[in-house]
Amino acid sequence: MGEIIVEVRNLTKKxxxxxxxHNINLTVERGxxxxxxxxxxxxxxxxxxxxxxxxxxxxxxxxxxxxxxxxQRSIVNKLISYLPEDxxxxxxxxxxxxxxxxxLIYSGGIRETAEKMVELGIKLSNLGDAIYEKTxxxxxxxxxxxxxARTLMCKPKLAVLxxxxxxxxxxxxHKLRQxxxxxxxxxxxxxxxGHNILEIENIATHxxxxxxxxxxxxxxxxxxxxxxxxxxxxxxxxxxVGAT
Amino acid sequence: xxxxxxxxxxxxxxxxxxxxxxLVATLFMPLVGLPLLALITGAxxxxxxxxxHVIVEDPNNETISFADSFYQxxxxxxxxxxxxxxIVMTNDSNLSGVQVAxxxxxxxxxxxxxxxxxxxxxxxxxxxxxxxxxxxQIARMVLxxxxxxxxIQRVENLSSxxxxxxxxxxxxxxxAIYSASHKPGGQAATSKEVGVASSARLxxxxxxxxxxxxxxYMIDSFMGEKERRTIESLLATPIPxxxLVAGKLLSSxxxxxxxxxxxxxxxxxxFYLTYSAGLVFTPGLVIVHVVTSLLLVILTASMAxxxxxxxxxxxxxxxxxxxxxLIAMSIYFTALVVDITSLSLTxxxxxxSIPLTHAVLVIxxxxxxxxxxxxxxxxxxxxxxxxxxxxxxxxxNDEKLVMFRD
Numbered sequence: 001m002g003e004i005i006v007e008v009r010n011l012t013k014k015x016x017x018x019x020x021x022h023n024i025n026l027t028v029e030r031g032x033x034x035x036x037x038x039x040x041x042x043x044x045x046x047x048x049x050x051x052x053x054x055x056x057x058x059x060x061x062x063x064x065x066x067x068x069x070x071x072q073r074s075i076v077n078k079l080i081s082y083l084p085e086d087x088x089x090x091x092x093x094x095x096x097x098x099x100x101x102x103x104l105i106y107s108g109g110i111r112e113t114a115e116k117m118v119e120l121g122i123k124l125s126n127l128g129d130a131i132y133e134k135t136x137x138x139x140x141x142x143x144x145x146x147x148x149a150r151t152l153m154c155k156p157k158l159a160v161l162x163x164x165x166x167x168x169x170x171x172x173x174h175k176l177r178q179x180x181x182x183x184x185x186x187x188x189x190x191x192x193x194g195h196n197i198l199e200i201e202n203i204a205t206h207x208x209x210x211x212x213x214x215x216x217x218x219x220x221x222x223x224x225x226x227x228x229x230x231x232x233x234x235x236x237x238x239x240x241v242g243a244t
Numbered sequence: 245x246x247x248x249x250x251x252x253x254x255x256x257x258x259x260x261x262x263x264x265x266x267l268v269a270t271l272f273m274p275l276v277g278l279p280l281l282a283l284i285t286g287a288x289x290x291x292x293x294x295x296x297h298v299i300v301e302d303p304n305n306e307t308i309s310f311a312d313s314f315y316q317x318x319x320x321x322x323x324x325x326x327x328x329x330x331i332v333m334t335n336d337s338n339l340s341g342v343q344v345a346x347x348x349x350x351x352x353x354x355x356x357x358x359x360x361x362x363x364x365x366x367x368x369x370x371x372x373x374x375x376x377x378x379x380x381q382i383a384r385m386v387l388x389x390x391x392x393x394x395x396i397q398r399v400e401n402l403s404s405x406x407x408x409x410x411x412x413x414x415x416x417x418x419x420a421i422y423s424a425s426h427k428p429g430g431q432a433a434t435s436k437e438v439g440v441a442s443s444a445r446l447x448x449x450x451x452x453x454x455x456x457x458x459x460x461y462m463i464d465s466f467m468g469e470k471e472r473r474t475i476e477s478l479l480a481t482p483i484p485x486x487x488l489v490a491g492k493l494l495s496s497x498x499x500x501x502x503x504x505x506x507x508x509x510x511x512x513x514x515f516y517l518t519y520s521a522g523l524v525f526t527p528g529l530v531i532v533h534v535v536t537s538l539l540l541v542i543l544t545a546s547m548a549x550x551x552x553x554x555x556x557x558x559x560x561x562x563x564x565x566x567x568x569x570l571i572a573m574s575i576y577f578t579a580l581v582v583d584i585t586s587l588s589l590t591x592x593x594x595x596x597s598i599p600l601t602h603a604v605l606v607i608x609x610x611x612x613x614x615x616x617x618x619x620x621x622x623x624x625x626x627x628x629x630x631x632x633x634x635x636x637x638x639x640x641n642d643e644k645l646v647m648f649r650d
Binding site for chain 2: 015049052053054055056074077078080081082083084086087088089090091092093097101102104105106108109110134147150151160
């Protein structure tokens with residue numbers, strides 16, 4: 001096993017009085033594309049938010065890049081980036097300004113560093129001249145590409161992506177997957193969530209199946225398929241949750 | 245200024261200034277709308293034609309002569325007030341289509357010419373017509389003036405019958421009342437100072453328009469981001485929470501100030517166009533008002549901060565902001581009609597526990613020449629603003645900011 005980037009041990013999380021995550025264990029290795037897969041309402045977003053330190057938790061342990069979350073979040077936030085499922089760009093800002101705002105934040109306000117990040121962001125988003133238009137005019141796919149570029153342009157050690165391809169067409173989805181593979185080559189580890197298992201199988205190196213707030217299987221995609229003696233992740237998932 | 249604070253400020257200002265519709269609604273409407281309203285009201289009043297009948301039911305020549313004299317004086321007065329009217333003198337008592345009727349009934353001259361008689365005049369006004377009310381008021385004024393002349397005449401007649409020398413004006417006015425104003429120290433106030441004090445009350449009321457916009461910009465800065473789904477990724481960036489809060493607060497203050505001064509200008513133009521006594525300003529009062537307004541914008545934005553952070557949704561935040569607005573309106577309207585410093589200790593304590601009241605007190609004490617007290621209330625406003633900023637920053641909770649719950 002390679003260097004561990006995310007380590008979650010016996011995590012339990014409630015929202016109000018309702019338990020959402022039960023005794024979760026999860027390990028994400030450096031350089032992997034680790035997908036947390038599960039149906040809607042399984043607890044994927046809650047798990048990612050808890051890993052990021054946005055949510056507190058009742059019991060267990062969450063370590064990111066060797067730092068305890070959420071206590072050491074201010075250190076971790078400099079090294080990671082996050083794309084929420086339903087995130088939107090600032091619609092009254094241009095695509096360029098959206099990138100520049102985040103680049104300035106990640107560079108600590110240093111303009112030269114920020115401009116280099118934006119340069120990469122423009123390349124990753126591949127939006128052409130539309131980058132100088134207000135994002136209120138963008139299609140859903142264009143917005144998602146811009147946001148993914150914004151998440152990856154700072155070359156984070158860990159990028160957390162909640163349903164990165166949700167609601168986008170086949171072509172945009174393909175482009176997004178290309179961007180993710182490129183980011184991994186540049187040293188970024190990716191932790192993503194999704195419910196379209198067949199799509200994610202194309203890019204994920206590791207998977208964790210989550211159902212009703214519990215991890216029901218975890219490992220490399222090949223290991224998981226082998227352990228359930230199936231040809232693809234969808235069949236593995238169905239077996240893992242007892243749906244077949 | 246720390247660089248990350250500048251970054252947040254840059255983005256927030258661009259975002260707010262590009263929201264043209266909100267800017268137009270909050271800045272353009274009061275700035276142009278209020279003066280326009282005053283002009284339209286003025287124009288409408290001057291265009292409203294009042295139908296006035298002077299009805300002389302008493303056929304006696306003395307009554308006709310008195311009514312004719314009233315008719316001429318009444319027209320002169322109506323012209324002074326620039327009212328639009330048609331007036332006729334008639335013996336037809338039918339009031340249909342008439343807005344104001346001044347009726348001299350049968351027996352008027354008989355009662356008027358007797359020393360112990362009371363001659364009646366009826367002034368009848370059409371229901372629900374403000375212009376007719378004004379015209380009727382002028383009619384009463386002219387009649388009172390004529391009545392006074394008749395009283396003088398009667399006194400002169402009586403003194404002549406009694407064979408004594410009497411000054412009818414002294415007889416009728418045994419007490420002469422002179423009005424003056426003075427300052428808290430007892431010194432006499434000049435007429436200019438009285439004018440400034442009167443204008444200051446309007447300024448205190450106008451503070452409401454200064455306080456209002458920043459509340460809504462502050463609320464939008466957090467709850468708006470939440471509902472536009474832009475805040476969650478921001479919370480995972482390295483930006484410190486206090487910098488984020490300070491940046492949003494500062495941008496709300498800057499845009500709030502721009503809008504506030506626009507609104508204030510609109511209100512002042514409205515007062516100039518509608519307030520007949522006129523407004524008197526001194527450079528000192530203007531400076532005090534500008535400083536108070538600046539502090540008030542900072543204060544209201546800070547007060548709105550906890551709401552912006554913890555309301556949960558834009559709708560809930562707007563509901564709470566409405567309560568804040570109503571409180572502000574109550575305070576500034578009260579300041580227009582009541583001297584808050586003259587209230588009972590308990591009432592005053594209640595008012596002063598509301599931070600917005602101190603803006604009124606800054607101006608109030610400045611007008612009374614009590615500069616130190618004025619400064620003290622400036623400091624109180626500043627202290628409240630800092631306290632609310634600290635509370636707001638402490639209330640930031642990422643979990644609550646991203647979660648949508650009832």
